[in-house]
Amino acid sequence: MAKKVDHRFVMAGFGGQGIMSMGMMLTYAGMIENKNVSWLPSYGPEMRGGTANCNVIISDKAVGSPLITTNATCAVVMNQPSLAKFESSVEEGGILLINSSLVENKAERDDIDVYYVPCNEIAVELGNPRVANMIMLGAVLQLTEAVTEDSLPEAFKAVFGAGKEHLLPINKEAIKKGAEFIAKQA
Amino acid sequence: MAIVYERSKGLTNAETHYCPGCTHGIAHKLVAESLVELGVLDKAVGVAPVGCSVLAYNYFNCDMQEAAHGRAPAVATGIKRVRPDNIVFSYQGDGDLASIGTAEIVHAAHRSENITVIFINNAIYGMTGGQMAPTTLLGQKTTTSQNGRQLEGQGAPIRIAELLSQVPGAKSVERVSLHNTQNIRKAKQAILKAFKNQIDGKGFSIVECLSTCPTNWGKSPVDAMKWLEENMIPYYPLGVFRTPEEEI
């Protein structure tokens, strides 16, 4: 019997860190794999003010509420304010991924699995600081197996458009590095 | 026997409800004749306002839409955008166009909608019973300015032709008067030109027609004509304010 799929992601950070597109890629890949999916952004002045977050659901079951407040299976925080805001949204036994390049604080909870990923440093090592979000996406996929690597190129094209296809190799590399970082910790 | 004059085919046979001496009938005739003379009556779609000419849809012998108060330029925009080959006009009074409908007229002009606007300025609300209009002259007595319109608190009468002449998209702006034969002939030429502009795709055209309201002014038809000439024309000068050839 196939493994039960029911992922609820909260992803948060500064506007411009690629939070929304990271979430969209994950969602698109889930759709390509015939899962039920939804992507819900925060919207309004707070987006323009600098913080951005989105909720992604990838599930075997029909998606009920697209909003995730307390039962995220995985939360991704890319900046300091997001840690304070979203640590509590992870369900017991869930996963919290912290971009340790920009977040100095440690998580306070001990009933969840916390991983610290220096996304920006790894991205700089790779030669493109803009792919920090893909480093994180790689880490997310290594831990959750929410979607497979195979559906990512198509999802990338769908989210970023045909004009950005030349950036696919560097993004794939970033996803690989993020996954490797987690794999080494295990 | 040769026919030397007949009712314009641009008008239906309906008897109008306008008061004796009211110049709406003249304005209707000029619009109707212009549509016939330009050969576009069959393609015309008119938009009637709320006010004295609310029943204009019964008088013009072409397709008509009745708009909400002041919204005729928006309605005309909707029609013209989906039926660019039709000839679309709005026919509006001063309460309709210069008060409640200022946003719609200014923005239709701004977008330079390729429509023709016939604006009847008689310095008063007719249909609702002689209330003060934005075009009412200073000192003019109406049922809502019983001591005469005051500058303070009620403001100066709004000059629509001058105002719209500042809008780049208003390609043709002219003010005419309907108080005597000579001016009616000029008005006819202005209305013809405003429709010709639309046929030629020149953009937004408006003709402001100074008109009488004997009933609500409390004057005989003849005295009303005289009052218009002596009081309205000095404040609302006649003439061409914009032509399509002129760029601003």
Added chain:
Amino acid sequence: MAKVLMKGNEAIGEAAMRAGLDAFFGYPITPQSELPEYLSREMPARGKVFVQAESEVAAINMIYGAAGAGARVMTSSSSPGIALKQEGITYIAGSELPCVICSVGRSGPGLGGIQPGQADYYQATKGGGNGDYHLLVYAPANIQEMCDMIMEAFDKADYYRNPVMILADGMIGQMMEPVEFKELKKEREVPAWATTGTEGKRAPNIINSLYLNPEDLEEHNIHLTKKYDEMKEKEEQWEEYNLENAEVICIAYGTTSRIVKNAIETLKDEGINVGLIRPKTLWPFPEKAFKEYPKTAKAILVVEMSTGQMITDVRAFNEGRLPVYFYGRSGGMIPTPEAVVAELRKIIEGGK
């Protein structure tokens, strides 16, 4: 056609274009602005009309003009913007013109907030304009359903010669879900009553809602009422979910119904049966869904993102048979499944 992942607001635009939309007239307002943005790009590219009006008032009157000229037209807005459109909406209903109005609800009253809300139930179903008229109102719960309803809405608007509203909320407008668009329908004919110029072949067509003679206006109102009666007869739509053996029946529409379904699933795992009646049309309200309840049902719980509006209709059609409870959040706060579960427990355990 394959599924695409699309934002609700953009999906509305695409579905409308697939339904043969000729012209869109609108005005920006959060949380629906992606819709005019999408159409401002796509409509001209497909040879269609897009106009950003100077106001919601102007936009709805452009809709009146274009619908009267026989075009397939749509406008969209959100709560305070829909309030501004009420004048045009009653004229459109009174003049019997077809159009589709998308209302992507936020929270109120007044300028309120921009987060999702369902506090415009009265505005949509009880009218905000003057006179005896109704809109046919659809309430989608997901993006696919919303797109299907939009395709249907245009045909219903034509059939009844009446404005049809799609009442969504900010969450459905902003979220992304997979959607598959239906195939293009066959070309729509320009209606015979439209003002397209007489071409010298017929008497003038007149689009009008003015009837100065009371006898004529009453006759017009009776004619409109017959259409509304036909809508009540034919157009009621609802979903029944887990109703069999339900102890409590939840009533919720749109986004809120999804949250309620989560709550129902949670309780099901504990062996507690709760059902859902989800109105898919808000006007006509699905009266027929209330004819008979499962024998196990002891109470009704209405859940809304408002302080309680649909509950008045639920009470009316419940006719006092079951106690009716309410749980709502407003101001842009979203009910959580956990809170709905807690309300249901209170009812089931008799603590309420």
